[in-house]
Amino acid sequence: xxxxxxxxxxxxxxxxxxxxxxxxxxxxxxxxxxxxxxxxxxxxxxxxxxxxxxxxxxxxxxxxxxxxxxxxxxxxxxxxxxxxxxxxxxxxxxxxxxxxxxxxxxxxxxxxxxxxxxxxxxxxxxxxxxxxxxxxxxxxxxxxxxxxxxxxxxxxxxxxxxxxxxxxxxxxxxxxxxxxxxxxxxxxxxxxxxxxxxxxxxxxxxxxxxxxxxxxxxxxxxxxxxxxxxxxxxxxxxxxxxxxxxxxxxxxxxxxxxxxxxxxxxxxxxxxxxxxxxxxxxxxxxxxxxxxxxxxxxxxxxxxxxxxxxx
Amino acid sequence: xxxxxxxxxxxxxxxxxxxxxxxxxxxxxxxxxxxxxxxxxxxxxxxxxxxxxxxx
Numbered sequence: 001x002x003x004x005x006x007x008x009x010x011x012x013x014x015x016x017x018x019x020x021x022x023x024x025x026x027x028x029x030x031x032x033x034x035x036x037x038x039x040x041x042x043x044x045x046x047x048x049x050x051x052x053x054x055x056x057x058x059x060x061x062x063x064x065x066x067x068x069x070x071x072x073x074x075x076x077x078x079x080x081x082x083x084x085x086x087x088x089x090x091x092x093x094x095x096x097x098x099x100x101x102x103x104x105x106x107x108x109x110x111x112x113x114x115x116x117x118x119x120x121x122x123x124x125x126x127x128x129x130x131x132x133x134x135x136x137x138x139x140x141x142x143x144x145x146x147x148x149x150x151x152x153x154x155x156x157x158x159x160x161x162x163x164x165x166x167x168x169x170x171x172x173x174x175x176x177x178x179x180x181x182x183x184x185x186x187x188x189x190x191x192x193x194x195x196x197x198x199x200x201x202x203x204x205x206x207x208x209x210x211x212x213x214x215x216x217x218x219x220x221x222x223x224x225x226x227x228x229x230x231x232x233x234x235x236x237x238x239x240x241x242x243x244x245x246x247x248x249x250x251x252x253x254x255x256x257x258x259x260x261x262x263x264x265x266x267x268x269x270x271x272x273x274x275x276x277x278x279x280x281x282x283x284x285x286x287x288x289x290x291x292x293x294x295x296x297x298x299x300x301x302x303x304x305x306x307x308x309x310x311x
Numbered sequence: 312x313x314x315x316x317x318x319x320x321x322x323x324x325x326x327x328x329x330x331x332x333x334x335x336x337x338x339x340x341x342x343x344x345x346x347x348x349x350x351x352x353x354x355x356x357x358x359x360x361x362x363x364x365x366x367x
Binding site for chain 1: 329
């Protein structure tokens with residue numbers, strides 16, 4: 001027995017509170033919180049501030065719960081990918097059973113309390129989001145189709161719709177278009193990243209478009225989704241959540257985003273490698289600003305509208 | 312050896328226990344706050360029976 005093993009604590013690998021929190025995918029949760037908050041505030045019905053706070057919190061907890069269930073199911077592929085190998089389950093900090101128990105408990109908690117705090121339409125949408133992300137995406141389609149990013153993006157697109165439903169109790173054109181904004185934004189955002197970052201999805205046998213259909217097809221896919229995104233994003237400006245700030249922001253950002261997507265589609269790998277994927281990297285950075293600025297503009301227009309600036 | 316000597320296990324679990332305690336305290340505060348808001352807004356007010364208002 002070595003000296004080191006004599007002094008090694010048997011509790012060294014025991015989970016800390018942060019490990020359980022990491023199961024909820026806090027980085028993904030920030031997008032959920034922001035977009036749900038915008039959906040809630042953009043709605044034409046006022047909500048009591050404390051109820052609004054609780055609604056966003058329960059939506060975030062529901063999103064976190066689906067993250068825990070995703071980690072429970074995907075622990076085998078997380079273990080073989082460098083990016084995910086340090087997650088609590090592959091790192092040996094939290095057991096799969098614990099992750100399953102936390103995920104299921106928090107899912108039920110979030111749905112029931114969102115229903116009690118606001119209404120059952122919002123709660124139903126949250127329950128469907130968790131089901132969609134865990135069963136449809138994680139368990140069924142993620143390992144089956146290279147369109148997995150599109151399907152996963154749908155799950156991440158529900159929060160503004162749930163926020164809207166928490167305030168109004170229904171689903172409207174504006175809330176569906178807010179869903180479409182994140183849904184159609186996810187594929188070009190992720191595929192641009194996949195073009196310049198070497199991902200080890202192959203080791204995990206997860207089909208990625210760049211591998212199954214090639215990088216040329218991925219470039220074309222980025223352009224198609226960006227065109228569709230521009231139509232829906234600008235269309236959202238003509239609904240009740242749109243205003244001058246949103247329309248101006250959307251027109252400018254979609255023009256820039258389309259320009260970037262056209263450049264990506266026209267380039268080949270030799271050109272991209274020659275300038276170290278400069279255009280793809282710029283497009284990816286713009287995609288981060290794109291989503292934040294669109295939802296931010298909705299928030300600004302809602303604020304200005306409440307202050308009576310637009311009459 | 313003193314009876315109050317802390318085992319390494321307890322030291323390691325302190326952070327976890329404090330975290331769970333704070334989550335539970337936040338849960339109680341949220342439920343209390345929600346109840347206060349709902350009651351003061353009249354969400355739980357019972358509707359008066361038709362017969363009573365009609366004076367029958």
